[in-house]
Amino acid sequence: MWVTQNNVGLLDIEGQRGPGLxxxxxxxxxxxxxxxxxxxxxxxxxxxxxxxxxxxPRGHEKxxxxxxxxxxSGYIQAExxxxxLFSLTPALEDPQKKxxxxxxxCVPCLQKENCGTCGNCLNRQTGKQICKMRKxxxxxxxxxxxxxxxx
DNA sequence: AGAAACGTTAAT
DNA sequence: ATTAACGTTTCT
Ligand SMILES: [Zn+2]
Ligand SMILES: [Zn+2]
Numbered sequence: 001m002w003v004t005q006n007n008v009g010l011l012d013i014e015g016q017r018g019p020g021l022x023x024x025x026x027x028x029x030x031x032x033x034x035x036x037x038x039x040x041x042x043x044x045x046x047x048x049x050x051x052x053x054x055x056x057p058r059g060h061e062k063x064x065x066x067x068x069x070x071x072x073s074g075y076i077q078a079e080x081x082x083x084x085l086f087s088l089t090p091a092l093e094d095p096q097k098k099x100x101x102x103x104x105x106c107v108p109c110l111q112k113e114n115c116g117t118c119g120n121c122l123n124r125q126t127g128k129q130i131c132k133m134r135k136x137x138x139x140x141x142x143x144x145x146x147x148x149x150x151x
Numbered sequence: 152a153g154a155a156a157c158g159t160t161a162a163t
Numbered sequence: 164a165t166t167a168a169c170g171t172t173t174c175t
Contacts, residue, residue, distance in 0.1 A: 097170085099159090099160060099161075099168090099169055099170075100169075100170095101161090101169090102168095119154070119155085120154095120168095123154085123155070123156090124167095124168095126155065126156055126157080127154085127155060127156070127157090127168095128156085128157075128158090128167075128168060128169085129155090129167095129168065129169085130167075130168055130169085139168095139169075143170090
């Protein structure tokens with residue numbers, strides 16, 4: 001149990017994980033590519049694919065109602081994955097597109113309430129941005145600031 | 152360059 | 164399912 005996920009100053013801005021130490025890191029599930037006709041016999045009653053809460057922060061997840069599927073569906077999905085037709089979980093494997101989280105320690109991050117008057121506050125429904133007074137200074141800078149001196 | 156819109160991800 | 168807000172694109 002990895003300390004849950006991190007809470008980034010929502011209610012506890014204390015245990016500041018050092019910058020660089022990500023939350024959990026990438027832990028791909030050791031799925032053993034099991035086919036529909038793989039295994040079959042067996043005496044073991046339990047067949048747990050995941051040890052515990054395989055909470056791999058997956059990306060999309062279109063469609064639902066995938067509650068009870070035939071083992072075939074799983075097989076097909078796995079095949080597609082390895083075929084690289086699509087990458088289920090875009091992030092995680094590409095640290096490049098992994099979303100950053102607020103540092104939780106800068107002044108803006110410590111702000112507890114929205115100012116209610118900035119552009120973002122007044123534009124929340126359409127803009128979907130955090131209050132300007134609360135925007136983490138780290139997230140303010142672009143991820144790869146390879147600036148080539150413009151001006 | 153900055154603001155707005157939008158799609159999408161991560162947490163409830 | 165809902166909500167918050169990052170990242171990218173589009174507009175000014
Ligand atoms: Zn504001
Ligand atoms: Zn911050």
